[in-house]
Amino acid sequence: MIIVLKPDSTDEQVKHILDTIEGMGFRHDLSRGEKQTVIGVIGEEDRLREAPLQAIPGVQKVVPVLKPYKLASREFQAEDSVFDLGYGVKVGGGNLMMIAGPCAIEGKEILHEIAVAVKASGANVLRGGAFKPRTSPYSFQGMGEEGLKILQDVGHELQMPVVTEVMDPRQVELINKYTDIFQIGARNMQNFDLLKEVGSMNRPVLLKRGMSATVVDLLMSAEYIISQGNSEVILCERGIRSFDPSTRNLLDLAIVPNLRGLSHLPIVIDPSHATGRPDLIPSMSLASIAAGADGVHIEVHCNPELAKSDGPQSLLPDQYDDVMKQMKQMATMLGKTIPAPVAK
């Protein structure tokens, strides 16, 4: 950690700062120049980060040097993480996780129809929400446990791993009985008690980036989960807030190479929520593969006009099939694999 002093800091202030640093059990290295005075502080960065050095008179700026996350970092683990999702499907290290399904589970028949279609197109993970984080208390809130049963049944029948969202720490046990993969939604990325709870489970977690989370914020939330013992975190970009109303959110695709350098965790892109527009999803899906993503998450519905949630942003099964064809071709070109689920 580096402390930059104010140009007019007094000798007395400098002494007080050095004393405070020593009092906290850290070592220091003073470099006093004509125009700038800088103190290097040596010690455990975590404890340093907690110390309110900025509050000491004479301090202009405190510059952290080490990263605040560890277990999620590339320094901690040099090689890419590869996770087993069930039915032989893997993600990471060249394996692509192709998630598809409706926004919300609305009934067995509909989900089955969608699942059969997306599996035929090459999807290897089935999604569907049973507990829905809706902005309005008056909106459809999901089918709850009944929906979870349907999801599990369809997954078993089609031999596909399933993913569903958990919103409340009290639901973790219940959902754990039905799902292969937990999803933490964007609005809960910093619901730290929920992160701790899924961190104590033994299943992969698809962690969606919050709408105004920095890349470091996202990794810190991953760190919460991993630090509880569950190292299987899959990061997911789903668009961030922007000033342009022409898309629902703004897809930050550069997060793929950005995270690749910082972390060993897989990174999946969700162009459905990121753009909110079916006409943009195909090219953004292709671009995600080209950018090096470890998977693509797409909402598919057989009849978007009748969907109970997010209908307008869903692809039809035919449209999904077209996009998958192109993504497969590009994956092959880039030497990536889309593992097909295999019967247990």
Place this chain on the structure above:
Amino acid sequence: MIIVLKPDSTDEQVKHILDTIEGMGFRHDLSRGEKQTVIGVIGEEDRLREAPLQAIPGVQKVVPVLKPYKLASREFQAEDSVFDLGYGVKVGGGNLMMIAGPCAIEGKEILHEIAVAVKASGANVLRGGAFKPRTSPYSFQGMGEEGLKILQDVGHELQMPVVTEVMDPRQVELINKYTDIFQIGARNMQNFDLLKEVGSMNRPVLLKRGMSATVVDLLMSAEYIISQGNSEVILCERGIRSFDPSTRNLLDLAIVPNLRGLSHLPIVIDPSHATGRPDLIPSMSLASIAAGADGVHIEVHCNPELAKSDGPQSLLPDQYDDVMKQMKQMATMLGKTIPAPVAK
């Protein structure tokens, strides 16, 4: 609700749209011009909002006309809400809620010292966190129930209502035993299960705006709480995300008159989190009062250098006293009251 059709929409598409609207049980009013065709849809706006009309071929844009929130709206209740916070302290309708205290409860003695100081300066609500939403799992997470007891004791002793954050639906019962006011933090503004849980309690809730929440998002979260039966929601602006790193967040002060027009709920400003800089807090506090806010929330610590959380953004008791003097003068000029707590 208004549906704007694409310029090249066909008669067949128009018919399909009208049929769909009727099939949903709504009435319609078609206005077909040379360059623009528009359909007014008449029916319950809530059900309309849920209908995925955007997904129907030929539709260009769907424009909601009515507001998605009701109980929180000025239309629902014309006069300002006034809530009783305990010890005779009120907020709303000209009564200002002056919240002060440390970021985290660190011990009885420290909290007591701070509380005595801020009460002497005119603060009428004491704050302190026992469960802390920290970005890092390695940071101080708060004293938990022990901290709650300290907060309650100090509040009782000084005859001041207290406010503390609740992060997890499982903590609501516990915290309810110790606090006068619940606080929902910015990161949990869309933690809908938590909102429902405090919505079933019988205490005022200080609801902080999420870092990327629109004004409507904030009111929808208030609506979640009120729709569960708890109408005592106090809105709080604490800064939003911005591209300028010179302040911690960006204070959106125009939210005060903006919300005043839309809602009957009180609105409090938190310049401590909004700016993260003690040198900006005094003038932003004054500006908050001038803007018409129903209260100001300021972090105060006797020794910011040693604070376990957010030390660098805390005011010293002396600095707080100066700001309060100016705020009182301005409140008087504007005909507002800062109710002093009275013994029970």
Place this chain on the structure above:
Amino acid sequence: MIIVLKPDSTDEQVKHILDTIEGMGFRHDLSRGEKQTVIGVIGEEDRLREAPLQAIPGVQKVVPVLKPYKLASREFQAEDSVFDLGYGVKVGGGNLMMIAGPCAIEGKEILHEIAVAVKASGANVLRGGAFKPRTSPYSFQGMGEEGLKILQDVGHELQMPVVTEVMDPRQVELINKYTDIFQIGARNMQNFDLLKEVGSMNRPVLLKRGMSATVVDLLMSAEYIISQGNSEVILCERGIRSFDPSTRNLLDLAIVPNLRGLSHLPIVIDPSHATGRPDLIPSMSLASIAAGADGVHIEVHCNPELAKSDGPQSLLPDQYDDVMKQMKQMATMLGKTIPAPVAK
């Protein structure tokens, strides 16, 4: 245009609104429902847009229906625009414009060395700044006319079209003598007098998106140029402002399919300025091609450590060669062509 009235609008207000609309020479279509009253206004949208209808008492919201740009719109021209850039290089309609070169022209020898390298890798347009828009008045401001001569000489020698930035309407005539393509930088996207000036020239214009410009803002600036008579506008995304400091700007790649639907103009991506990080440029370049961009703009320097401007974000010629190899392969897969410059 649609006018939504306030729920409590009076009959008198409605009458006044209708009278005002008629007074402006427009027709109207009133739809008065129980909860919502809506007026469709029929007439020339341009004149309507100018009318301050929002200011009339009783009006809640004014919703424009038609797009504010015309000549730049897909409705005006259904097929993609294809422009000739010189030396047989084309952009649009499947032809990719691969722009490469240093940020600033620093001397003949250096520029020649870079140009030879990037041409060998497959670049078909050479870039280099002679007038530099620097944030600081104390930074290197470019070589001026001397730089323009160097750029033209190198372009002639290598038989490559060149592009350079114009910052001031007074420079347009001068730069016109030396360049094949004008560049309007992000900071000047709404310098309307400059847009008018290049709009009266007879050369393609590479128009960079402003840092906080919406997609519609960008098209309106293109409309300024086209409405002056110059229809050869190439749009360029170079990153927008965001709250995450980990990249210089935020690349909005979804703008490619977004603009494709709205406009017939070619769209080029500049991952160099968008990310500011050489480690992110290769994958973002590939993703740009996959997203359907009509070209990629990359800064290349033989010795970034010594570059006078933007050195840290430049690729080395070897790195550029690697990226070009991958982009060519992807272009072929997608049926796109990178036209090689041919001798005149």
Place this chain on the structure above:
Amino acid sequence: MIIVLKPDSTDEQVKHILDTIEGMGFRHDLSRGEKQTVIGVIGEEDRLREAPLQAIPGVQKVVPVLKPYKLASREFQAEDSVFDLGYGVKVGGGNLMMIAGPCAIEGKEILHEIAVAVKASGANVLRGGAFKPRTSPYSFQGMGEEGLKILQDVGHELQMPVVTEVMDPRQVELINKYTDIFQIGARNMQNFDLLKEVGSMNRPVLLKRGMSATVVDLLMSAEYIISQGNSEVILCERGIRSFDPSTRNLLDLAIVPNLRGLSHLPIVIDPSHATGRPDLIPSMSLASIAAGADGVHIEVHCNPELAKSDGPQSLLPDQYDDVMKQMKQMATMLGKTIPAPVAK
């Protein structure tokens, strides 16, 4: 300037970095720790800032220590700048500049009527645009020189200094003949040639903050003007881009104390453009005074329904009068003066 090295930087890389620093004529101070290696670079910060140190292998981060602006800084001039605007009106150092008038000059009679009204209310500077930066080429572009004459005539008649926008370096000479104060609009804040041109004039410049400009960007643009010899720069906040569509822009009021610490230049707030909503302007004007602003800029029109530009955001003269009454009262409370124009 401080260079933080990558954790895995080699001795060879460190040597190369030190050699490069020396080769540039700077001194260095190496501090090699177990986990972090840091190099302090000593020399002229301006030249350092230009050096592409980030591009050298082994460098992780470059942290500037000194500010990039000088003449605009509080370090350069400790006391507040006070400028004479004409007719004895001053701004800065406790003097408030109250700018009012229509968005665009539309005719002599209208401007005169507005000017008489706002002067009677206490405005001490008259505004009006003759050259208008309109997003659409089809919108009213201003009356040009005819408008300038009208503005000057009305200013002379009422003995009030006037301010009008300059958009093009070629207009500077012309506008100089008619105005007392130049205005640089938000869209031209980084039109560096225009800044240089007004920097060579001998009149105060009202410099509006760009929609995505940081506080430092704004000060760098002021530095451009001052470095040309014109030190009379008045900074103006008029709202920045945000994700919330409920206001036109987002007013960043904390910029007042923020700039107060960094610079000696006066800072004026424009709530008209910042909010775009007449119902928010009164309280935001009051808040501006409370925040310590050196002036408030408000658009006023006698008949907003008929205004040719920005009608919907204008106050009526009566509304302006009410706001001015409150602002005067608050100015008095805070010990500020609103200088009345005096006959020459």
